[in-house]
Amino acid sequence: MDARLKQVLSLVIEDVIETGEPVGSQYLVDTYHLKVSSATIRNWFVELEDQGYIIQQHTSSGRVPTEKGYRLYVEELLDSKPLPKKAQQELAEACDTHGDTARKVKALAKTVADLAESAVVVGLEDADSFYTGLSYLFAQPEFRDWNRVVSLSEALERLDEILQEFGSERYYNHPTALIGRACPFGNACGVILLTLPNATFFGLLGPMRMNYREGLALLSAAQKLINNEV
Secondary structure, three states: OOHHHHHHHHHHHHHHHHHOOOEOHHHHHHHHOOOOOHHHHHHHHHHHHHOOOEEEOOOOOOEEEOHHHHHHHHHHHOOOOOOOHHHHHHHHHHHOOOOOHHHHHHHHHHHHHHHHOOEEEEEOHHHOEEEEOHHHHHOOHHHHOHHHHHHHHHHHHOHHHHHHHHHHHOOOOOOEEEEHHHOOOOOOEEEEEEEEHHHEEEEEEEEOOOOHHHHHHHHHHHHHHHHHHO
16 A cells, blocks of 8 residues: 555544544545545545545545455554553552552553543453443443343353463464454454463453553553563
Protein backbone atom coordinates (compact mmCIF):
# COMPACT_ATOMS: atom_id res chain seq x y z
CA MET A 1 0.00 0.00 0.00
CA ASP A 2 1.38 3.40 -0.94
CA ALA A 3 1.87 6.27 1.50
CA ARG A 4 -1.24 8.24 0.54
CA LEU A 5 -3.56 5.30 1.20
CA LYS A 6 -1.78 4.48 4.46
CA GLN A 7 -2.25 8.06 5.63
CA VAL A 8 -5.96 8.09 4.78
CA LEU A 9 -6.52 4.69 6.40
CA SER A 10 -4.74 5.82 9.57
CA LEU A 11 -6.82 9.00 9.73
CA VAL A 12 -10.07 7.10 9.23
CA ILE A 13 -9.21 4.54 11.90
CA GLU A 14 -8.01 7.05 14.47
CA ASP A 15 -11.08 9.21 13.94
CA VAL A 16 -13.44 6.25 14.28
CA ILE A 17 -11.59 5.14 17.43
CA GLU A 18 -12.12 8.61 18.86
CA THR A 19 -15.73 9.25 17.80
CA GLY A 20 -17.31 5.91 16.96
CA GLU A 21 -18.78 7.55 13.85
CA PRO A 22 -18.23 6.87 10.11
CA VAL A 23 -15.82 9.26 8.39
CA GLY A 24 -16.73 11.20 5.25
CA SER A 25 -14.37 12.56 2.61
CA GLN A 26 -15.16 16.26 3.14
CA TYR A 27 -14.93 15.85 6.89
CA LEU A 28 -11.49 14.30 6.49
CA VAL A 29 -10.26 17.16 4.29
CA ASP A 30 -11.62 19.85 6.62
CA THR A 31 -10.60 18.27 9.92
CA TYR A 32 -7.06 17.32 8.98
CA HIS A 33 -6.41 20.17 6.50
CA LEU A 34 -5.54 17.79 3.69
CA LYS A 35 -4.21 19.42 0.54
CA VAL A 36 -6.41 17.40 -1.78
CA SER A 37 -10.07 17.61 -2.75
CA SER A 38 -12.85 15.56 -1.24
CA ALA A 39 -13.27 13.92 -4.67
CA THR A 40 -9.68 12.69 -4.47
CA ILE A 41 -10.31 11.31 -0.99
CA ARG A 42 -13.42 9.52 -2.29
CA ASN A 43 -11.29 7.91 -4.99
CA TRP A 44 -8.82 6.74 -2.36
CA PHE A 45 -11.72 5.46 -0.28
CA VAL A 46 -12.74 3.31 -3.25
CA GLU A 47 -9.22 1.88 -3.49
CA LEU A 48 -9.21 1.08 0.23
CA GLU A 49 -12.66 -0.51 -0.05
CA ASP A 50 -11.57 -2.62 -3.00
CA GLN A 51 -8.64 -3.87 -0.91
CA GLY A 52 -10.95 -4.68 2.01
CA TYR A 53 -9.64 -2.16 4.55
CA ILE A 54 -12.72 0.07 4.93
CA ILE A 55 -16.42 -0.26 4.24
CA GLN A 56 -19.36 2.04 3.61
CA GLN A 57 -22.16 0.64 5.75
CA HIS A 58 -24.89 2.74 4.11
CA THR A 59 -25.03 4.54 0.77
CA SER A 60 -25.14 8.00 2.32
CA SER A 61 -22.71 7.37 5.18
CA GLY A 62 -18.97 7.72 5.56
CA ARG A 63 -16.50 4.87 5.91
CA VAL A 64 -15.47 2.72 8.85
CA PRO A 65 -12.53 0.31 9.11
CA THR A 66 -12.93 -3.41 8.62
CA GLU A 67 -11.25 -6.05 10.74
CA LYS A 68 -8.55 -6.24 8.06
CA GLY A 69 -8.10 -2.47 8.31
CA TYR A 70 -7.65 -2.52 12.07
CA ARG A 71 -5.20 -5.39 11.81
CA LEU A 72 -3.03 -3.57 9.26
CA TYR A 73 -3.19 -0.44 11.40
CA VAL A 74 -1.93 -2.24 14.51
CA GLU A 75 0.69 -4.32 12.71
CA GLU A 76 2.17 -1.70 10.37
CA LEU A 77 0.83 1.83 10.82
CA LEU A 78 0.60 2.38 14.57
CA ASP A 79 3.29 4.54 16.14
CA SER A 80 3.99 4.12 19.84
CA LYS A 81 3.73 6.99 22.28
CA PRO A 82 4.75 7.03 25.96
CA LEU A 83 2.08 7.20 28.59
CA PRO A 84 1.47 10.58 30.20
CA LYS A 85 3.33 10.95 33.50
CA LYS A 86 0.07 11.08 35.44
CA ALA A 87 -0.98 7.68 34.08
CA GLN A 88 2.45 6.23 34.83
CA GLN A 89 2.18 7.52 38.39
CA GLU A 90 -1.27 6.00 38.88
CA LEU A 91 -0.03 2.63 37.69
CA ALA A 92 3.01 2.83 39.95
CA GLU A 93 0.81 3.65 42.94
CA ALA A 94 -1.44 0.68 42.15
CA CYS A 95 1.57 -1.62 41.92
CA ASP A 96 2.77 -0.32 45.29
CA THR A 97 -0.13 -2.16 46.93
CA HIS A 98 1.07 -4.15 49.92
CA GLY A 99 0.69 -7.87 49.43
CA ASP A 100 1.56 -10.61 47.01
CA THR A 101 1.82 -10.41 43.23
CA ALA A 102 -1.83 -11.40 42.78
CA ARG A 103 -2.99 -8.39 44.80
CA LYS A 104 -0.72 -6.10 42.82
CA VAL A 105 -2.05 -7.49 39.53
CA LYS A 106 -5.64 -6.95 40.67
CA ALA A 107 -4.88 -3.37 41.69
CA LEU A 108 -3.18 -2.77 38.35
CA ALA A 109 -6.14 -4.28 36.50
CA LYS A 110 -8.58 -1.86 38.07
CA THR A 111 -6.29 1.10 37.38
CA VAL A 112 -5.73 0.07 33.75
CA ALA A 113 -9.50 -0.33 33.30
CA ASP A 114 -10.10 3.15 34.72
CA LEU A 115 -7.37 4.76 32.62
CA ALA A 116 -8.46 3.06 29.39
CA GLU A 117 -12.14 3.27 30.25
CA SER A 118 -12.49 -0.31 29.14
CA ALA A 119 -12.57 -3.81 30.62
CA VAL A 120 -9.64 -5.84 31.88
CA VAL A 121 -9.63 -9.63 32.20
CA VAL A 122 -7.09 -11.43 34.36
CA GLY A 123 -6.26 -15.11 34.77
CA LEU A 124 -4.19 -15.99 37.82
CA GLU A 125 -2.80 -19.31 38.96
CA ASP A 126 -5.14 -22.19 39.90
CA ALA A 127 -7.82 -21.07 37.43
CA ASP A 128 -8.51 -17.94 39.46
CA SER A 129 -9.83 -15.38 36.99
CA PHE A 130 -11.70 -12.12 37.22
CA TYR A 131 -12.64 -9.06 35.22
CA THR A 132 -13.16 -5.41 35.99
CA GLY A 133 -14.36 -2.32 34.13
CA LEU A 134 -17.22 -4.07 32.35
CA SER A 135 -19.48 -1.01 32.72
CA TYR A 136 -17.00 0.98 30.62
CA LEU A 137 -17.13 -1.62 27.87
CA PHE A 138 -20.92 -1.91 27.78
CA ALA A 139 -21.22 1.89 27.61
CA GLN A 140 -19.58 1.84 24.16
CA PRO A 141 -21.98 2.36 21.22
CA GLU A 142 -21.14 -1.06 19.75
CA PHE A 143 -22.90 -2.67 22.71
CA ARG A 144 -26.21 -0.99 22.10
CA ASP A 145 -26.73 -4.18 20.11
CA TRP A 146 -28.16 -6.54 22.73
CA ASN A 147 -26.91 -9.60 20.86
CA ARG A 148 -23.34 -8.40 21.33
CA VAL A 149 -23.91 -7.90 25.04
CA VAL A 150 -25.27 -11.44 25.36
CA SER A 151 -22.42 -12.91 23.30
CA LEU A 152 -19.73 -11.16 25.34
CA SER A 153 -21.44 -12.02 28.64
CA GLU A 154 -21.48 -15.69 27.64
CA ALA A 155 -17.77 -15.52 26.82
CA LEU A 156 -16.98 -13.93 30.19
CA GLU A 157 -18.87 -16.73 31.94
CA ARG A 158 -16.27 -19.05 30.38
CA LEU A 159 -13.36 -16.79 31.33
CA ASP A 160 -11.50 -19.51 33.25
CA GLU A 161 -11.79 -21.86 30.31
CA ILE A 162 -10.74 -19.26 27.74
CA LEU A 163 -7.70 -18.10 29.69
CA GLN A 164 -6.65 -21.66 30.52
CA GLU A 165 -6.80 -22.53 26.83
CA PHE A 166 -4.72 -19.51 25.90
CA GLY A 167 -2.29 -20.15 28.74
CA SER A 168 -1.67 -23.70 27.61
CA GLU A 169 -1.20 -22.81 23.94
CA ARG A 170 0.39 -19.38 23.83
CA TYR A 171 2.72 -17.09 25.71
CA TYR A 172 2.60 -13.36 25.11
CA ASN A 173 5.90 -11.94 26.29
CA HIS A 174 4.89 -8.51 25.02
CA PRO A 175 1.44 -6.90 24.66
CA THR A 176 -0.25 -8.43 21.61
CA ALA A 177 -3.49 -7.32 19.96
CA LEU A 178 -6.01 -9.97 18.84
CA ILE A 179 -8.71 -8.42 16.68
CA GLY A 180 -12.15 -9.57 15.52
CA ARG A 181 -12.16 -13.25 14.61
CA ALA A 182 -8.84 -13.74 16.42
CA CYS A 183 -10.29 -12.36 19.66
CA PRO A 184 -11.57 -15.11 21.97
CA PHE A 185 -14.27 -12.80 23.36
CA GLY A 186 -16.17 -12.26 20.12
CA ASN A 187 -15.87 -10.94 16.58
CA ALA A 188 -16.96 -7.42 17.58
CA CYS A 189 -14.10 -7.07 20.08
CA GLY A 190 -10.39 -6.51 20.30
CA VAL A 191 -8.16 -7.60 23.16
CA ILE A 192 -4.54 -6.84 24.03
CA LEU A 193 -3.06 -9.80 25.88
CA LEU A 194 0.06 -10.10 27.98
CA THR A 195 1.54 -12.99 29.96
CA LEU A 196 2.94 -11.89 33.31
CA PRO A 197 5.10 -13.94 35.75
CA ASN A 198 3.61 -17.19 37.12
CA ALA A 199 1.62 -17.62 33.88
CA THR A 200 -0.72 -14.79 34.78
CA PHE A 201 -2.79 -13.61 31.82
CA PHE A 202 -3.65 -9.92 31.64
CA GLY A 203 -5.91 -8.60 28.89
CA LEU A 204 -7.37 -5.21 28.00
CA LEU A 205 -10.71 -5.86 26.32
CA GLY A 206 -12.65 -3.39 24.19
CA PRO A 207 -14.69 -3.02 21.04
CA MET A 208 -12.82 -3.63 17.78
CA ARG A 209 -12.24 0.12 17.54
CA MET A 210 -10.49 0.22 20.93
CA ASN A 211 -7.61 2.65 21.38
CA TYR A 212 -4.76 0.25 20.56
CA ARG A 213 -2.02 2.86 20.95
CA GLU A 214 -3.08 3.68 24.51
CA GLY A 215 -3.80 0.06 25.37
CA LEU A 216 -0.41 -1.20 24.22
CA ALA A 217 1.32 1.57 26.18
CA LEU A 218 -0.69 0.79 29.34
CA LEU A 219 0.11 -2.92 29.23
CA SER A 220 3.77 -2.27 28.48
CA ALA A 221 3.97 -0.03 31.55
CA ALA A 222 2.12 -2.56 33.69
CA GLN A 223 4.50 -5.31 32.54
CA LYS A 224 7.55 -3.30 33.53
CA LEU A 225 6.12 -2.56 36.96
CA ILE A 226 5.24 -6.19 37.69
CA ASN A 227 8.55 -7.52 36.37
CA ASN A 228 10.43 -5.15 38.69
CA GLU A 229 8.44 -6.49 41.64
CA VAL A 230 9.17 -10.20 41.19
